Amino acid sequence: MKVGVLGTGSVERRIASKLVELGHGVTMGSRSADNEALREWVEGVGQGASGGTFADAAAAGELVFNCTAGEASLAALEAAGAANLAGKVLVDVSNPLDFSGGMPPTLSICNDDSLGERIQAAFPEAKVVKTLNTVNNQVMTEPGRLPGAHNVFVCGEDEGAKETVTELLVEFGWPRESAIDLGGISAARATEMYLPLWLRLMGALGTADFNVQVRVP
Amino acid sequence: MKVGVLGTGSVERRIASKLVELGHGVTMGSRSADNEALREWVEGVGQGASGGTFADAAAAGELVFNCTAGEASLAALEAAGAANLAGKVLVDVSNPLDFSGGMPPTLSICNDDSLGERIQAAFPEAKVVKTLNTVNNQVMTEPGRLPGAHNVFVCGEDEGAKETVTELLVEFGWPRESAIDLGGISAARATEMYLPLWLRLMGALGTADFNVQVRVP
Numbered sequence: 114m115k116v117g118v119l120g121t122g123s124v125e126r127r128i129a130s131k132l133v134e135l136g137h138g139v140t141m142g143s144r145s146a147d148n149e150a151l152r153e154w155v156e157g158v159g160q161g162a163s164g165g166t167f168a169d170a171a172a173a174g175e176l177v178f179n180c181t182a183g184e185a186s187l188a189a190l191e192a193a194g195a196a197n198l199a200g201k202v203l204v205d206v207s208n209p210l211d212f213s214g215g216m217p218p219t220l221s222i223c224n225d226d227s228l229g230e231r232i233q234a235a236f237p238e239a240k241v242v243k244t245l246n247t248v249n250n251q252v253m254t255e256p257g258r259l260p261g262a263h264n265v266f267v268c269g270e271d272e273g274a275k276e277t278v279t280e281l282l283v284e285f286g287w288p289r290e291s292a293i294d295l296g297g298i299s300a301a302r303a304t305e306m307y308l309p310l311w312l313r314l315m316g317a318l319g320t321a322d323f324n325v326q327v328r329v330p
Numbered sequence: 331m332k333v334g335v336l337g338t339g340s341v342e343r344r345i346a347s348k349l350v351e352l353g354h355g356v357t358m359g360s361r362s363a364d365n366e367a368l369r370e371w372v373e374g375v376g377q378g379a380s381g382g383t384f385a386d387a388a389a390a391g392e393l394v395f396n397c398t399a400g401e402a403s404l405a406a407l408e409a410a411g412a413a414n415l416a417g418k419v420l421v422d423v424s425n426p427l428d429f430s431g432g433m434p435p436t437l438s439i440c441n442d443d444s445l446g447e448r449i450q451a452a453f454p455e456a457k458v459v460k461t462l463n464t465v466n467n468q469v470m471t472e473p474g475r476l477p478g479a480h481n482v483f484v485c486g487e488d489e490g491a492k493e494t495v496t497e498l499l500v501e502f503g504w505p506r507e508s509a510i511d512l513g514g515i516s517a518a519r520a521t522e523m524y525l526p527l528w529l530r531l532m533g534a535l536g537t538a539d540f541n542v543q544v545r546v547p
Binding site: 224293303304307309324 | 533
């Protein structure tokens with residue numbers, strides 16, 4: 114599958130590299146096509162990897178990942194272009210973290226709204242699926258690094274899009290039963306509002322390399 | 331230990347009954363001392379159980395549990411009286427859920443503040459420890475009903491108070507290593523903001539009888 118990945122940070126590079134490793138063709142997009150991190154990634158990965166603007170990446174992908182920092186996500190998607198996202202699955206991995214007040218960050222949107230919902234509202238023709246925003250990038254693409262079972266959450270309005278994304282999660286190494294469908298895109302409030310607990314756990318555990326397993330009787 | 335339990339709902343009754351079962355003397359408090367649920371609980375449990383007003387319960391307890399609904403907590407504690415809470419461990423199990431907009435509820439306080447912090451600020455001489463607010467009342471007092479390991483979170487400003495509460499959690503059946511200390515009372519933001527995910531999980535799983543285990547490599 115052809116995949117567009119928006120952004121050039123550590124999350125984007127890890128997801129993009131994993132996708133190429135799995136045989137997908139990836140176009141990574143940045144604000145400017147001559148971004149250094151972008152050029153390095155494309156040259157480092159070689160076959161299957163290409164780079165361009167946000168619009169190039171969105172146009173090239175049949176499915177598009179938004180991994181940009183939450184505060185930059187809507188602008189990046191605007192630059193990607195509504196027409197380039199229309200009808201496509203848009204995987205939203207972002208979190209609306211606001212570091213302006215210092216650590217720990219607060220959320221710039223929460224409680225009765227979420228970044229996932231804002232993105233779906235701004236791009237109504239895209240099929241937004243929120244997932245993977247509750248784990249760090251190592252766990253995202255290598256869930257087996259943690260012992261035993263643990264879970265990933267999926268939400269969005271389009272059932273087919275959620276199925277496509279779940280299949281991609283299985284390719285990443287997540288057992289199918291580890292993906293919990295939380296419902297429509299408004300459930301993005303729930304997974305984004307988990308971030309403050311995630312951050313406190315990171316502090317208490319001394320590592321970002323963790324996840325949670327949901328236990329039922 | 332003599333324990334005051336504020337409120338007469340299902341959470342309060344379950345915690346109070348467990349405390350009596352463990353050999354503690356419990357005074358359950360209500361807005362009015364002739365509350366029917368209160369009288370029924372006292373008569374049903376018998377030895378070790380007594381009832382009264384919020385102030386009676388707080389005065390009688392060496393340690394006080396606030397299990398009242400979040401929207402009523404500050405008023406209940408006001409009725410309990412700052413003098414009756416001064417110097418005591420105040421275990422805060424409440425969540426600031428706001429059902430006025432329908433389901434799912436939002437939080438009446440979140441992001442840059444929390445109910446746990448408001449309570450600590452309103453009663454500076456009490457040693458507030460937030461815990462158990464991330465599980466339903468069955469799991470609170472019978473953690474072994476879920477298979478395998480799973481976690482409970484503790485936060486507050488006073489180290490000795492957190493130790494006292496952790497020992498009580500161990501009495502309830504929580505293995506000591508299952509209690510994760512998230513730091514000061516501001517971490518109440520994190521555990522209270524987990525509630526939206528808890529509620530979505532309850533919907534997805536079809537049960538409130540669950541909890542999470544934190545997995546590290």
